[in-house]
Amino acid sequence: MERVRKQQLLEQSIYGVIWSVIFFLPLIGEYFAVSGGLEKEEVRTLVRDSWLGILPFFMLFLLNNYVLVPYFLFKKKYWQYTLSLVFAIGVIFLIVPFPMKGRFPKEFRQEPVYHSAKESRRNQIIEMREKARKKETANWELPDQVKYPVEKFQRPEALLKPVPFLYPPITVRYLIHFMIAFLMVGFNIAIKLFFKSFRDEEMLKELEHQRLQSELQYLKYQINPHFFMNTLNNIHALVDIDTGKAKSTIVELSKLMRYVLYEASNKTILLKREVQFLENYIAIMGLRYTDKVSIEMKFPIEVPEVQIPPLLFISFVENAFKHGVSYRNDSFVRVIVQQEEGNRLTFRCTNSNNGRADEQHHGIGLDNIRKRLRLLFGNDYTLSITQDKNKFDVLLIIPLL
Numbered sequence: 001m002e003r004v005r006k007q008q009l010l011e012q013s014i015y016g017v018i019w020s021v022i023f024f025l026p027l028i029g030e031y032f033a034v035s036g037g038l039e040k041e042e043v044r045t046l047v048r049d050s051w052l053g054i055l056p057f058f059m060l061f062l063l064n065n066y067v068l069v070p071y072f073l074f075k076k077k078y079w080q081y082t083l084s085l086v087f088a089i090g091v092i093f094l095i096v097p098f099p100m101k102g103r104f105p106k107e108f109r110q111e112p113v114y115h116s117a118k119e120s121r122r123n124q125i126i127e128m129r130e131k132a133r134k135k136e137t138a139n140w141e142l143p144d145q146v147k148y149p150v151e152k153f154q155r156p157e158a159l160l161k162p163v164p165f166l167y168p169p170i171t172v173r174y175l176i177h178f179m180i181a182f183l184m185v186g187f188n189i190a191i192k193l194f195f196k197s198f199r200d201e202e203m204l205k206e207l208e209h210q211r212l213q214s215e216l217q218y219l220k221y222q223i224n225p226h227f228f229m230n231t232l233n234n235i236h237a238l239v240d241i242d243t244g245k246a247k248s249t250i251v252e253l254s255k256l257m258r259y260v261l262y263e264a265s266n267k268t269i270l271l272k273r274e275v276q277f278l279e280n281y282i283a284i285m286g287l288r289y290t291d292k293v294s295i296e297m298k299f300p301i302e303v304p305e306v307q308i309p310p311l312l313f314i315s316f317v318e319n320a321f322k323h324g325v326s327y328r329n330d331s332f333v334r335v336i337v338q339q340e341e342g343n344r345l346t347f348r349c350t351n352s353n354n355g356r357a358d359e360q361h362h363g364i365g366l367d368n369i370r371k372r373l374r375l376l377f378g379n380d381y382t383l384s385i386t387q388d389k390n391k392f393d394v395l396l397i398i399p400l401l
Helices: 002-035 040-073 078-095 106-110 113-134 170-241 243-263 271-286 314-324 358-360 363-375
Strands: 293-298 331-340 344-352 382-387 391-399
Touching: 002 040, 002 170, 040 078, 040 170, 078 170, 113 382, 170 271, 170 314, 243 271, 271 293, 271 314, 271 331, 314 331, 314 344, 314 363, 314 391, 363 382, 363 391
Parallel strands: 293 331
Antiparallel strands: 331 344, 344 391, 382 391
């Protein structure tokens, strides 16, 4: 949301800069006009008329940008937007008229620049000849081939007449104004759509992130009831066999529940805490079986201070005990966790195959794990599940967070 607010601020800043430049341009023209010799009063009148000419466009921009586009165009009310825009342009340009011919100073409208330049040149030549006479210069006249007769610099009668300032007909003027207004509105819509696309993209990312979090939470809650159901069944079996072991198992179960309820709700957890959770779970499961079941654990002696998603490996270990252990045949479960080069973590779980590997391979838990891995890492992970006549092997390689 912070990025959305920054984009909105940037959009408003662009509008502010553009209109500041538009309103400042007449002042720049005033500076050059005064430097060129026009009277300040005349120039101020021109600046005022320029601002009055800009005012309808500015009013139209405010109406379109903050009312028509948000309430009609972005809500897909295209006919209402078009009719409202045309009506607004007509009303604004009728209520706030443009500067007319009478607003321009009379001298500015009638005095031709060509005539003024000719008269100035004639005065310079006359002044040069007067200076030559005073100094009694022998050859003060110019040669014939470069002589400029005074008659040529006298103003013809046609130039002495006032030259009216040419104005197009009123219909043409308003047609031009309407075209400029529609171009300005189009430019305004283009900017708004440009920034709206960015805001929509940010909103989609935020919604996608929330959806992923909800789905991950749902998958995690799917795991927890299954896990506790199996553990309680184990404790129930121990009550009649060994009461002491059953009590110690309940203590271990309380540790597991504390981890699941208070720590596994985080997005990531320390690898050390996840390893302790696996050790406690395997210890509880080992109490249930006889010596015919070989249980091996290989975890790092010094667990690195790295983060991983919680409850990512427990489903594999659950399936290994559920489908790979037999009370009649020799069975084994091996769990290995180790850090690899390239900031990656390897998890391997191998169990004996007692004829139920198909159930283990196609269980709901593994489908949930695959889905969760895609949500968490995209394609940046490796999950390999293989089986043969004697064993079922799971290899998972994930990047460390």
